[in-house]
Amino acid sequence: MIKIDVLTLFPGFFESPLSASILKIAIEKGLLEIRLHDLRTWGVGKRRNVDDRPYGGGPGMLMTPGPIFEAVEAIGGTKDGRLILLTPQGKRLDQELLDELAREQRLVLICGRYEGIDERVRIGLSPEEISIGDYVLSGGEIPSLVLIEGLARQIPGVLGDASSADAESFKGGVLDFPQYTRPPEFRGMRVPEVLLGGDHKKIDEWRRQEGLRRTLAVRPDLRSGGTDGYR
């Protein structure tokens, strides 16, 4: 069971993704608990302000540090878990990091908005910084959902077939092999004979070769650090 506290200005953003498919199942099975915290609860004044103009000028607004510090304190701190700030400046999220996060008992995710957050959140709370890729989105909510969905698949018991998550791209430094389902022929394209034959040794070898071929064609970088321990 992993408990994830999400600090966000837009808790509503999470409603639909958390109530469908794998995430819904993970929550219903009690393997994942998501607690959404509206940062505006700790906003300042009647209008519950959470942002202000940057010192030194420049476009847009920044999230002020107060609501974020108070939210972290109100949820009991992060001693029993990992505090994560979603930011394009962070360490790039990959399968290895997701596997590692899936072994934690508690995560606290901070979602930025506007032009970002006051630097004192980094200085004072020392969050781990994680990015979902080298591009800039408007907020940390979608990056948080990417992280949550990615790690939920790794929690034992979440996927119907326990081996599903092990047999996917990036495990062992290779991409997934080509997959086919019915019909055996579709618009002139036939399923490779080996898959129809039922010889599992041959099927495993074909899959291994095809996964490797595809990886070398489109992501040779995965092989430079990968292992050959593929299935």
Ligand SMILES: C[S@@+](CC[C@H](N)C(=O)[O-])C[C@H]1O[C@@H](n2cnc3c(N)ncnc32)[C@H](O)[C@@H]1O
């Ligand atoms: C418009 S962005 C701010 C970008 C910031 N000014 C910069 O250039 O680094 C607003 C928020 O979206 C989130 N965000 C945007 N792109 C992201 C990415 N690639 N990975 C993780 N979080 C991202 C972060 O929480 C960020 O604080």
